[in-house]
Amino acid sequence: MKPLPARLLPGSLKGRLVISALLLNLVLLPLIGVTLSDAFRAQLAHAVKDELSAALYGVLAEVEQGELVLPDQLQDKQFNIDQSGLYALVSSQGKLVWHSPSFIGMPPPGKLPSPPLGEGRFGEMLLLGKPHFNYSFSASFASASNNGRDIPFTVHIIKDQTGFEQTQGAFSRQLWQYLGLLMLFLLLVQGGWLWWTLKPLARFRAELKAVEQGKRQHLGSDYPKELQQVATQLNALISNEQRQRQRYRNALSDLAHSLKTPLAVLQSLKSLPSDAQEPISQINASIGHQLKRAQSAGSGAWHQGVNSKTVADKLLRTLGKIYADKALEFEAELATNALFYGDEADLAELLGNLLDNACKAANSQVVLKTWVSEKGLNICIEDDGQGITEQQKNQLFERGVRADNYQQGHGIGLAIVKDLLQSYQGQWQIDQSPLGGARFTLFLPRS
Incomplete structure (x- = not known):
């Protein structure tokens, strides 16, 4: 993976840390939210499967004396209420042979699942254009009326997903509200942490600027160890620059005196021709100008x-x-x-x-x-x-x-x-x- 171009990154360390914290929150927290929401949905679906499985075995218990004869009313009251959202169906050899009272008035369900004998299958299906959960289990019984031969049948328990989606939606809304509050809290905590962490850098920058502007002679000494070595080296550099500048100017001052004295002697000589006075004066003025130019400290960063x-x-x-x-x-x-x-x-x-x-x-x-x-x-x-x-x-x-x-x-x-x-x-x-x-x-x- 190639690194980001420098022009796309902020120029300051603080900016990079802030963007990193924002990206961490904007990526990690939504990822946590999606993961928790999916886990809750899977757990909720598993609970529905257990519920439908229990209802299915309750229906199987109603089979009378080895015959595929079910009562008009089941123990679970939802099976007895018209279009309650919970339905029991029995199919045999691809045909619907029985359904609970709650399925009265409902259209044919279409092709129903037919798992292998003795196995159950949990899934989803559409009924009236709405998603429903479906748990199907295949079994067989020896029918006395059919010369004792086994007759396969499948019991289907179907449940409307409306309640499931409402529960899932309520959980998701509450989850994202909590994650939003958590993100705000983390941003405040990270902001305070960044301020506390970068405080020495801000003080270092302010002191360095004060040194550049001549308001301080040196940087402070109470820095974290990562910055202390830099501050110590900068202070040594400042002191060395000041000493070198002073030695340089002292040497130039001594040179000025050593040059001006012979020139003054020449100018005072009475035997010196008058036409030589002007060149000597020009030399004297030129030396003075060049020495002043050389003695100028210039725009060093450590002036008061x-x-x-x-x-x-x-x-x-x-x-x-x-x-x-x-x-x-x-x-x-x-x-x-x-x-x-x-x-x-x-x-x-x-x-x-x-x-x-x-x-x-x-x-x-x-x-x-x-x-x-x-x-x-x-x-x-x-x-x-x-x-x-x-x-x-x-x-x-x-x-x-x-x-x-x-x-x-x-x-x-x-x-x-x-x-x-x-x-x-x-x-x-x-x-x-x-x-x-x-x-x-x-x-x-x-x-």
């Missing part, structure tokens, strides 16, 4: 959530002082729950570069907005400057384009912004602001 409003407020206050001579109007719509899952220095670098560009390009107004969507943090920065042309917007995404190719106020620090966005799997869009200048819209996923 940084409140973007706090970082943005500090930057706006600082830029307000730096560009006090322009008397810029800063408009900020900052969501209090807008968290950035990364290093605070990366967020400050990203916002700082874009806001600084906006301040340089703006005539009088800079707008900063942050909001949270279902999948992450959204940032929008606008100014009322001259804006960016379509050609310049396309060039912003090209590698190796110098920042000074753009008009003043844009391009400076955009390489850093782009690298930071790429390291966090973020997205950005540049278009025209309703204020007249450029509008930068950024999206940073939650994880």
Whole structure:
């Protein structure tokens, strides 16, 4: 038997367990119901057979003195009531030779069973278009009027199935009602059992999500043994990742200091030609940019959530002082729950570069907005400057384009912004602001 295709199975373990429980109830309980109903019907039919067998021997007992002579009235009163549903018939050599008073007015029964001599046969037959039980027994007697020769005969006891079907139907209805209640009870019990069984998994998932969002440092330790090893290994992985990231950044910081010191010495040399100062400054700026790019922690899954409003407020206050001579109007719509899952220095670098560009390009107004969507943090920065042309917007995404190719106020620090966005799997869009200048819209996923 081939396994079900993966696309037909639910994606979650909980879904698979729920479907398994439902299938178990929907298959097993009806199977039990059908089995019990069939067993009850068979037992009820066996009881009818015993009843008809007893009635048959009662009729045989009425045979007088070895002659096939039966009384007008039988001991069982149902045989004496017209069309009572219980009938006694005697046939000999394929012909009906006697019937009980209850059979008066009934049509001929058609061909009756004729079992071997001394044997009985239980079965069903149609009478008046209705199903009836029939028990037939064949015997013989030596007839004095027939020179003592044996004359075979068959006694037939026939009973209407109406009462049988009513009893069977009542049992089946009650059985299925009980099975329905049992199914409901089992579903409730299984639901509670699934909830209790999967509770550690739900807590594991919630804690793992909290770690991803930076709300926890590690997973808990009180898990069942099947999950405890996974939690322990994940905690070790988290701790190792944090240590490696810190060692990496420390090494880069040391490298930055070791490179900047010789450059500072070169820049301070009076004997250095003036035309060499600019290349050294460019080298210094390039080293600073590449080190900042390398030091960015990126979108690792174990960052604490940084409140973007706090970082943005500090930057706006600082830029307000730096560009006090322009008397810029800063408009900020900052969501209090807008968290950035990364290093605070990366967020400050990203916002700082874009806001600084906006301040340089703006005539009088800079707008900063942050909001949270279902999948992450959204940032929008606008100014009322001259804006960016379509050609310049396309060039912003090209590698190796110098920042000074753009008009003043844009391009400076955009390489850093782009690298930071790429390291966090973020997205950005540049278009025209309703204020007249450029509008930068950024999206940073939650994880």
